[in-house]
Amino acid sequence: MINIRTKQEIEHLREANRIVAGAYKVLVKAIEPGVTTVELDAIAEDYIRGEGAEPAFLGYRGYPASLCVSINEEVVHGIPGKRKIKDGDVVSLDLGSEKNGYYGDSALTVAVGEVDDKIVELIKVTEESLYAGIEQARVGNRLYDISAAVQNHVEAHGFSVVRQFVGHGIGEQMHEDPQIPNYGTAGTGVRLKEGMVFAIEPMVNIGGWEVKILDDDWTVVTIDGSLSAHFEHSIAITSGEPIILSDRG
Secondary structure, three states, rough: OOOOOOOOHHHHHHHHHHHHHHHHHHHHOOOOOOEEHHHHHHHHHHHHHHHHEEEOOHHHHHHOOOOOEOOOOEEEEOOOOOOEEEOEEEEEEEEEEOOOOOOEEEEEEEEOOOOOOHHHHHHHHHHHHHOOOOOOOOOEEEEEHHHHHHHHHHOOOOOOOOOOOOOOEOOOOOOOOOOOOOOOOOOOEEEOOOHHHHHHHHEEEHHHHHHHEOOOOOHHHHHHHEEEOOOOOEEEEOOOOOOOOOOOO
Protein backbone atom coordinates (compact mmCIF):
# COMPACT_ATOMS: atom_id res chain seq x y z
CA MET A 1 0.00 0.00 0.00
CA ILE A 2 1.26 3.48 -0.91
CA ASN A 3 0.83 6.06 1.84
CA ILE A 4 -1.16 9.24 1.25
CA ARG A 5 0.21 12.03 3.44
CA THR A 6 -1.79 14.78 5.11
CA LYS A 7 -0.78 18.44 4.85
CA GLN A 8 0.61 18.27 8.40
CA GLU A 9 2.70 15.21 7.55
CA ILE A 10 4.01 16.93 4.44
CA GLU A 11 5.09 19.88 6.57
CA HIS A 12 7.05 17.47 8.81
CA LEU A 13 8.64 16.00 5.69
CA ARG A 14 9.41 19.47 4.40
CA GLU A 15 11.25 20.24 7.66
CA ALA A 16 13.35 17.05 7.51
CA ASN A 17 14.25 17.82 3.91
CA ARG A 18 14.99 21.48 4.69
CA ILE A 19 17.70 20.23 7.02
CA VAL A 20 19.20 18.02 4.33
CA ALA A 21 19.16 20.95 1.88
CA GLY A 22 20.88 23.16 4.44
CA ALA A 23 23.57 20.58 5.03
CA TYR A 24 24.32 20.48 1.31
CA LYS A 25 24.95 24.21 1.20
CA VAL A 26 27.72 23.67 3.75
CA LEU A 27 29.03 20.46 2.20
CA VAL A 28 29.35 21.80 -1.33
CA LYS A 29 31.49 24.68 -0.06
CA ALA A 30 33.69 22.18 1.81
CA ILE A 31 34.45 19.99 -1.20
CA GLU A 32 37.92 20.81 -2.44
CA PRO A 33 41.15 18.93 -3.17
CA GLY A 34 42.66 17.53 0.03
CA VAL A 35 39.50 17.22 2.12
CA THR A 36 38.82 13.66 3.23
CA THR A 37 35.48 11.96 2.81
CA VAL A 38 35.28 11.32 6.56
CA GLU A 39 35.67 15.07 7.13
CA LEU A 40 32.65 15.61 4.89
CA ASP A 41 30.76 13.02 6.90
CA ALA A 42 31.52 14.88 10.13
CA ILE A 43 30.29 18.14 8.62
CA ALA A 44 27.02 16.48 7.60
CA GLU A 45 26.44 14.86 10.97
CA ASP A 46 27.25 18.02 12.91
CA TYR A 47 24.88 20.08 10.80
CA ILE A 48 21.98 17.64 11.10
CA ARG A 49 22.36 17.27 14.86
CA GLY A 50 22.70 21.02 15.20
CA GLU A 51 19.25 21.34 13.62
CA GLY A 52 17.74 19.02 16.22
CA ALA A 53 17.49 16.07 13.84
CA GLU A 54 19.13 12.67 13.54
CA PRO A 55 21.32 11.43 10.66
CA ALA A 56 18.98 9.02 8.90
CA PHE A 57 21.68 6.89 7.31
CA LEU A 58 23.81 6.31 10.42
CA GLY A 59 23.19 2.71 11.47
CA TYR A 60 20.53 2.16 8.80
CA ARG A 61 20.82 -1.54 7.96
CA GLY A 62 24.28 -1.32 9.49
CA TYR A 63 25.57 1.60 7.41
CA PRO A 64 28.49 3.07 9.40
CA ALA A 65 28.23 6.79 8.52
CA SER A 66 25.84 9.73 8.16
CA LEU A 67 26.77 10.57 4.57
CA CYS A 68 27.37 8.54 1.43
CA VAL A 69 30.30 9.84 -0.63
CA SER A 70 30.73 8.12 -4.00
CA ILE A 71 33.63 9.15 -6.25
CA ASN A 72 34.09 8.70 -9.99
CA GLU A 73 33.06 5.13 -10.92
CA GLU A 74 31.31 4.73 -7.55
CA VAL A 75 27.57 5.06 -8.12
CA VAL A 76 26.07 5.13 -4.62
CA HIS A 77 26.69 4.15 -0.99
CA GLY A 78 30.37 5.04 -0.84
CA ILE A 79 31.52 4.83 2.80
CA PRO A 80 33.44 7.88 4.09
CA GLY A 81 37.02 7.27 5.19
CA LYS A 82 40.57 8.60 4.80
CA ARG A 83 40.32 9.04 1.03
CA LYS A 84 41.15 12.59 -0.07
CA ILE A 85 39.20 14.41 -2.75
CA LYS A 86 41.36 15.21 -5.77
CA ASP A 87 41.15 17.76 -8.55
CA GLY A 88 39.10 16.26 -11.38
CA ASP A 89 37.03 13.95 -9.17
CA VAL A 90 33.31 13.47 -9.70
CA VAL A 91 31.80 13.44 -6.20
CA SER A 92 28.26 12.23 -5.47
CA LEU A 93 26.76 12.91 -2.04
CA ASP A 94 23.65 11.24 -0.61
CA LEU A 95 22.25 12.36 2.73
CA GLY A 96 19.18 11.83 4.91
CA SER A 97 17.77 13.23 8.13
CA GLU A 98 15.00 12.25 10.53
CA LYS A 99 13.06 14.74 12.62
CA ASN A 100 9.74 14.36 14.43
CA GLY A 101 9.44 10.84 13.05
CA TYR A 102 9.69 11.87 9.38
CA TYR A 103 12.51 11.54 6.88
CA GLY A 104 14.32 13.71 4.37
CA ASP A 105 16.51 12.35 1.58
CA SER A 106 18.39 14.02 -1.27
CA ALA A 107 21.50 13.56 -3.41
CA LEU A 108 23.70 15.62 -5.72
CA THR A 109 26.88 15.35 -7.77
CA VAL A 110 29.64 17.93 -8.20
CA ALA A 111 32.83 18.05 -10.22
CA VAL A 112 36.00 19.15 -8.44
CA GLY A 113 38.14 21.64 -10.33
CA GLU A 114 38.59 21.32 -14.09
CA VAL A 115 36.92 18.38 -15.82
CA ASP A 116 36.31 17.58 -19.47
CA ASP A 117 33.13 18.41 -21.34
CA LYS A 118 31.79 14.85 -21.17
CA ILE A 119 31.77 14.94 -17.36
CA VAL A 120 30.07 18.33 -17.37
CA GLU A 121 27.43 16.91 -19.67
CA LEU A 122 26.97 13.78 -17.52
CA ILE A 123 26.25 15.86 -14.43
CA LYS A 124 23.98 18.26 -16.32
CA VAL A 125 21.96 15.51 -18.00
CA THR A 126 21.56 13.56 -14.76
CA GLU A 127 20.17 16.61 -12.97
CA GLU A 128 17.93 17.44 -15.92
CA SER A 129 16.57 13.89 -15.91
CA LEU A 130 15.59 14.29 -12.26
CA TYR A 131 13.51 17.35 -13.09
CA ALA A 132 12.03 15.59 -16.13
CA GLY A 133 10.84 12.87 -13.76
CA ILE A 134 9.53 15.36 -11.20
CA GLU A 135 7.50 17.09 -13.94
CA GLN A 136 5.57 13.83 -14.42
CA ALA A 137 4.71 13.53 -10.68
CA ARG A 138 1.18 14.84 -11.11
CA VAL A 139 -2.26 13.67 -10.10
CA GLY A 140 -3.68 11.32 -12.73
CA ASN A 141 -0.36 10.31 -14.26
CA ARG A 142 1.08 6.83 -13.83
CA LEU A 143 4.12 5.90 -11.74
CA TYR A 144 6.21 4.84 -14.70
CA ASP A 145 5.59 8.14 -16.45
CA ILE A 146 8.24 9.35 -13.99
CA SER A 147 10.55 6.45 -14.85
CA ALA A 148 10.14 6.83 -18.61
CA ALA A 149 10.83 10.57 -18.49
CA VAL A 150 14.13 9.95 -16.69
CA GLN A 151 15.17 7.15 -19.03
CA ASN A 152 14.23 8.98 -22.22
CA HIS A 153 16.18 12.10 -21.29
CA VAL A 154 19.27 10.15 -20.26
CA GLU A 155 19.36 7.84 -23.25
CA ALA A 156 18.72 10.69 -25.68
CA HIS A 157 22.12 12.01 -24.63
CA GLY A 158 23.90 8.67 -24.98
CA PHE A 159 24.17 7.79 -21.29
CA SER A 160 22.64 4.89 -19.37
CA VAL A 161 20.43 4.64 -16.27
CA VAL A 162 21.35 2.26 -13.47
CA ARG A 163 18.67 -0.42 -13.15
CA GLN A 164 19.58 -2.28 -9.96
CA PHE A 165 18.92 0.71 -7.68
CA VAL A 166 15.79 2.82 -7.67
CA GLY A 167 13.89 5.70 -6.10
CA HIS A 168 11.26 5.08 -3.46
CA GLY A 169 8.44 6.36 -1.33
CA ILE A 170 9.47 8.20 1.82
CA GLY A 171 7.70 9.31 4.98
CA GLU A 172 7.82 7.72 8.41
CA GLN A 173 10.38 5.28 7.00
CA MET A 174 13.42 6.03 4.90
CA HIS A 175 12.27 3.61 2.21
CA GLU A 176 8.57 3.03 1.60
CA ASP A 177 6.54 1.73 -1.31
CA PRO A 178 6.57 2.18 -4.20
CA GLN A 179 9.92 1.50 -5.79
CA ILE A 180 10.54 4.00 -8.58
CA PRO A 181 12.88 2.69 -11.28
CA ASN A 182 14.70 5.12 -13.54
CA TYR A 183 13.46 3.23 -16.59
CA GLY A 184 10.03 2.02 -17.61
CA THR A 185 7.06 2.29 -19.94
CA ALA A 186 5.02 5.49 -19.85
CA GLY A 187 1.32 5.01 -19.11
CA THR A 188 1.88 2.06 -16.77
CA GLY A 189 2.12 1.65 -13.01
CA VAL A 190 -0.15 2.88 -10.24
CA ARG A 191 -2.19 6.04 -10.70
CA LEU A 192 -0.62 9.01 -8.90
CA LYS A 193 -2.67 10.72 -6.19
CA GLU A 194 -2.40 13.89 -4.15
CA GLY A 195 -0.42 13.31 -0.95
CA MET A 196 1.98 10.71 -2.32
CA VAL A 197 5.60 11.50 -1.37
CA PHE A 198 8.49 10.09 -3.38
CA ALA A 199 12.28 10.25 -3.47
CA ILE A 200 13.16 10.30 -7.17
CA GLU A 201 16.84 9.59 -7.80
CA PRO A 202 18.41 9.02 -11.21
CA MET A 203 21.79 7.28 -11.18
CA VAL A 204 23.42 7.73 -14.58
CA ASN A 205 26.57 6.23 -16.09
CA ILE A 206 28.71 7.41 -19.00
CA GLY A 207 29.12 3.77 -20.03
CA GLY A 208 26.92 0.72 -19.48
CA TRP A 209 24.22 0.49 -16.83
CA GLU A 210 25.57 -2.61 -15.10
CA VAL A 211 26.92 -2.22 -11.56
CA LYS A 212 28.27 -4.37 -8.74
CA ILE A 213 28.69 -4.08 -4.96
CA LEU A 214 32.22 -4.10 -3.57
CA ASP A 215 33.45 -6.32 -0.74
CA ASP A 216 32.52 -3.69 1.87
CA ASP A 217 28.90 -4.74 1.12
CA TRP A 218 27.92 -1.12 0.45
CA THR A 219 29.85 0.69 -2.26
CA VAL A 220 28.24 0.30 -5.70
CA VAL A 221 30.50 0.77 -8.75
CA THR A 222 30.07 0.59 -12.50
CA ILE A 223 31.23 -2.74 -13.86
CA ASP A 224 32.98 -1.09 -16.82
CA GLY A 225 34.69 1.51 -14.64
CA SER A 226 32.88 4.42 -16.30
CA LEU A 227 31.99 7.56 -14.37
CA SER A 228 28.62 7.96 -12.70
CA ALA A 229 26.42 10.79 -11.38
CA HIS A 230 23.48 10.82 -8.95
CA PHE A 231 20.78 13.39 -8.18
CA GLU A 232 17.77 13.03 -5.89
CA HIS A 233 14.92 15.10 -4.51
CA SER A 234 12.09 14.20 -2.17
CA ILE A 235 8.85 15.50 -3.67
CA ALA A 236 5.15 15.64 -2.75
CA ILE A 237 2.33 15.29 -5.25
CA THR A 238 -0.28 18.02 -4.91
CA SER A 239 -3.42 19.06 -6.78
CA GLY A 240 -1.16 21.24 -8.93
CA GLU A 241 2.61 21.43 -9.32
CA PRO A 242 4.69 18.85 -7.43
CA ILE A 243 6.46 20.29 -4.38
CA ILE A 244 10.22 19.73 -4.15
CA LEU A 245 10.58 19.21 -0.42
CA SER A 246 14.39 19.08 -0.55
CA ASP A 247 14.80 22.13 -2.78
CA ARG A 248 18.15 23.82 -2.13
CA GLY A 249 17.10 27.19 -3.53
